Amino acid sequence: MNLLDHFRRMAANNLWSNDRLYRAVTALKPGEFDAMRAGFFPSIKATLNHILSVDLYYLDMVEEGGVGLAVFDAWTDFEDPAKLAAVQAEADRRLIVFCNELNKSGLERRVPTDRGDDGIIPERIGDLLAHLFLHQIHHRGQVHAMLSSTSVKPPQLDEFLLDFDIKLRKREVERLKL
Template sequence: MDLIDHFRRMAANNLWSNDRLYRALMALKPGEFEAERTGFFPSIKATLNHVLSVDLYYLDMVEEGGVGLAIFDDWADFEIPAKLAAVQAETDRRLLSFCNELKKVDLDRRVPTDRGDNGMIPERIGDLLAHLFLHQIHHRGQVHAMLSGTSVKPPQLDEFLLDYDIKLRKKEVERLGL
């Protein structure tokens, strides 16, 4: 497996993991989504809104959309898990599509990244994708832990589309088109 294949598999796994996580969130009792919890962000709602906003920011950078930090100017957190889940799924599919179109030359191509007062910093697409996947896993793990304090059992998230695990995720993978 080369790095491009790795990024494609990470994007597919990201879609699958988020789908599994959000399906669990749909079973939360009223008030649990926004309830204060221990974590880097103070709630499941705040953490997942952060993940989505950063996903959109990084996608803008790698796609060279030119929006930059302005993406956060009018950001309003999603209050309803189902709406947040739908936009996250769209964003996950956009990331998967971007990774599926990657060429080897793209990985070292530098794109401008809006770093506010620090200016436009050229970064390699491969580095940006690596950071984005790390960021997603980090905060998804925090939400997973937060779920332990709710009425919903945290879902299994550490399967990585392995052949061994196919029996555990076959219907999900087929439903997602992976």
């Protein structure tokens, strides 16, 4: 598998993982979504809002949208997990489209990244995508752990890439049109 195919699979995995995670989150009892919990961010709500806002920031960078850090200036946390899930799914689909349209030379292309006081730093698209996927996995893992102390069982999130696991994800992949 080459790096382009890897990023395309990771983008698809991102949509699939978020879909599973949000199906669990939207089943939480009232008060569990925003309850204080141990984690880098203090709640499931805060962590999921952080994932989406950073996704939008990095999508803006790789798409060269020109918004930069203003993504965060205009940000308002979602209070409703179902609305947050819908916007996350839109961002996930944008990432899939971006990765599917990317070519080998595009991985090496440098795009301006707004780093505030540090200025505009040109970064390779391949490096930005690698970082974005790591960021998503890192914080999804935190939400997964937080779900352990709720009324909802944390979903399995590592059944995507192996042929062995096809039987465990087939219906979801078909539903998501991946």
